[in-house]
Amino acid sequence: MSTPRAVPVSLAEIARLAGVGRAAVSNWRRRHPSFPTRIAGTDVNPQFSLTDIENWLRENKKLKKSAEREWLWPRFEALGDRDETGAAIAEVGRRLAGRGGTNESPRSNEPAYQEAAGDLIERAVDLGRREGDPDAFAFLLRRWLDVHVRQIATTPEPLAALMADIATHVAPVDGGITAMDPACGTGQLLEAVAEAAAERGGGAPTLLGGDRDPVLAALAEARLNLAEQAPRNNPAPVDAAEPVRIDVRAGDSLRDDPFAGVPADIVLCNPPFNERDWGYEELATDARWSHGLPPRTEPELAWVQHCLAGLRPGGAAVLLLPPAVAARKAGRRIRGSLLRTGQLKAVVALPPGCAAPHSVSLHLWVLRAPAAGDDQPIGGHLLVADGVSRFPRDPGREWTPDWTAIGDFLHEATKATDPAVESAYVRRVPVIELLDDEVDLTPGRHVTPSPADSAPRLAATWAEFEDVTAGMAGSARLLATLELTSVAQDAPTATTVAELARAGALTLRGGQQPPEAVIRTGPPSAEDTPFLTVPDLLSSGAPRGHLAADDLARREAVIAEAGDIIVVGVARAFSAWVHEGAPIALGPQLHAVRVQPEQLDAWFLAGSLRAPANVRQAGTHATSSSRIDVRRLQVRQVPLREQRRYGEAFRELAAFEQLARRTAELGADLVRDLGDELGAGRLASGA
Known part of the structure; x- marks a missing residue:
């Protein structure tokens, strides 16, 4: 009997499989002499045997039962190419549906492949029957489609x-x-x-x-x-x-x-x-x-x-x-x-x-x-x-x-x-x-919006534009009154986030990537928690996924509460702000900072962290994709009363930034819509 080929996994894949951050896996590797040795890759990007990693996690009581299905996918992917993996997943679905097995694999005549695929299919079928037949198959199918998304077009x-x-x-x-x-x-x-x-x-x-x-x-x-x-949701009776x-x-x-x-x-x-x-x-x-x-x-x-x-x-x-x-x-x-x-x-x-x-x-x-x-x-x-x-x-x-x-x-x-x-x-x-x-x-x-349809939309846009510009003008007047002075020789020294954390003035938590299976993209329920990622911030700025309240990953996620500071640890999206909404789960490269209010003002800290000079100080290198070492970000050491004075100014500056961004968006909408109306010859004569 041939020895099955080891399935290689990277540090990032281990973190996803174990339901932890990549930093936690690096710490395990550094602190535990028993951590498996790499079988491929380099010292910077090592690869490990999936079986060795699974055994180590189980022996050290770090294997989460909720992530059991995640461990199946690397083994399916290691079976071969697209067709071989897809045929094995289809066989899982057939058996879960009670349709019996087939022998239609592209490599059905290879005993070593059949033995490895047969054991894996049986394991997946057993898991599916324990967790729910459609869910296990749907998970494997989704992962397969994600890998081959450029080859297979699907209808959402x-x-x-x-x-x-x-x-x-x-x-x-x-x-x-x-x-x-x-x-x-x-x-x-x-x-x-x-x-x-x-x-x-x-x-x-x-x-x-x-x-x-x-x-x-x-x-x-x-x-x-x-x-x-x-079972379907509220199905009509069928014979x-x-x-x-x-x-x-x-x-x-x-x-x-x-x-x-x-x-x-x-x-x-x-x-x-x-x-x-x-x-x-x-x-x-x-x-x-x-x-x-x-x-x-x-x-x-x-x-x-x-x-x-x-x-x-x-x-x-x-x-x-x-x-x-x-x-x-x-x-x-x-x-x-x-x-x-x-x-x-x-x-x-x-x-x-x-x-x-x-x-x-x-x-x-x-x-x-x-x-x-x-x-x-x-x-x-x-x-x-x-x-x-x-x-x-x-x-x-x-x-x-x-x-x-x-x-x-x-x-x-x-x-x-x-x-x-x-x-x-x-x-x-x-x-x-x-x-x-x-x-x-x-x-x-063949479709041209009529004046009756476009006029109310334009009126609403103009009304919001006037409100936003009025608010921006008021904010600008307040900011313009700030007096800026030169730095005195006895200016207060600066400290870092790491030093403040060691002193107990704040706590710093890094966001994690939960298993893909628990991130939902449909309409959220009232109990679900939005899940924010760096790609969300680079696109619309709003979370596109959410975690279910009853999911284990939700209970283990890093949640930013109202009053916490959210810091982005990537240079091209670097920012820091005081979160003022409902609780939100944070993905990788997002950090939640919670201050001790008797020692630090949250708005002062957020404004200090996002200062442009801090990017140069804490960035790993000069490109826009570099990471920010949040623990190295600097903060001036000033009394709490002065922190609050600066905090009010930082709060006003953040409000001004939001108003300016919304003004630009509304202005672009008005230019586009008015251009369409004027181009269609809908300019009314003046009084």
Whole structure:
């Protein structure tokens, strides 16, 4: 029997697995002679055997039971490449779903691999049954997708749910529906439509999925089978004698459709983008091209017609497509035919960042197969909705989708049936207007906010701008009265944060990175704690994740309370401020400082720490990515009464900074909106 290869892990991975900071792992290595020796890497970036580390942590009672699933992933990753790891995870899902084992691994004929993979799969299945079947599989699948994010495009769960909701409203069906995704990936769209069908009641749905990647198809099948077994939130009653039928097959849906001749009520699809080798030559005479043979450069229009061909009369399809499909010259003939027949019902431009590729505004195309008795006059309308203008982005800041607001916008846009219903960002465009030489369906070209919609927004922006500038002017007057003097020869000496901590004047705690599985990104509950990281500060400044109140990681996290000072330990985002809101958990390179009020004034300390000279004093090197040694930051030693005088000035300076930043944001908004209004010729005559 061969000896299994050691799984290497770095110091950062050990810290994540153990649920502690990297500094704690470095301390263990330095203080404990029994700490395992490195098996690879360098002295600066060493790597250790995962098995040795796990045994050492267990012997020293530092192994946390809550992080048990974290220890599985490095072993799965060490099995081999993307396909081998994915096949093993799919096998875990199959067994948890009670579907039995398979022998379809890319290396199924290698005894050493089979032995290592078999033991690992059994361990994961055992953990899954103890913790909850879907959770363990979902964790492994999420980690696998995170590693291969550049190779595998997925539809975010909130967007998948919105697509399913739109489709089930465009094609309401009584009883069990048949839903299909011809490029299903890992099955997120089919899972979403199953959830939507359960909420609406009726019979159990039939889920049909196909993907040319056998590993993705296997993962999708396992995911759907596990989801079908999991209890849903407030599900409508479904006849227990009608189980959900799941049929996922590996194959190229365009070249060899595995479900040809099987009509579907709903088709959801996020097809591959910009693929030239989609079968142009061999499919030239295919019967699916009822609107014309798609040009070689228009594979997305081949997927559009494939989805339409798979619908039963009255069925609906929703596709996620790149924006170029709506405007490329090569596809205008097919777009025109879709409009003339009335099968294309809506085009919705999503704000950039909703799905990969995140830098562009992807489009949702909503289509409906004609039913008996449908009128398809040229005088019909196409609904267009411009989410790009509805959710403007600051080019200099990262944007996180507000799925609740986006969902409300999509519901408003796609459920309006009255041709007269229009709003600032939604319009029903007469088809005859679109049938020109370009047949450009880009929503932004056909949606222009009306004065009735833009005037209230402009008025509100002006009102806030005036309030903010008035506040900034008042703050500026106070700051301008400060008298600055030269430093006297007997100026007080400076001390450091480390010395103040040793003297008991303050406590310093460094933030930690909790296991990824416990960081939630959906809407938080009232008991959840926001989780702040350095990337958050570099983008929007607001926490994007949160920790559940009942999670062990929440109880072990570093929490900054009101009155604590938060210090950023990275040069490019270096700052220090007194936290005045609700408790907040801190991630790596963020520090919480709590002062003894009888010895230190919090605002004085925060203002002193963030002085620009301190960056040069405490930075590790001169680049913007350098770390700040918070313990080396300096503070002048002055009496408490004088500290409070300076503290008031620092507080006013911080308020002035916030007002100045908000003034700049509002000014940019006003310049953009007024430029649009003036460019549209909406300048009213003066009195």
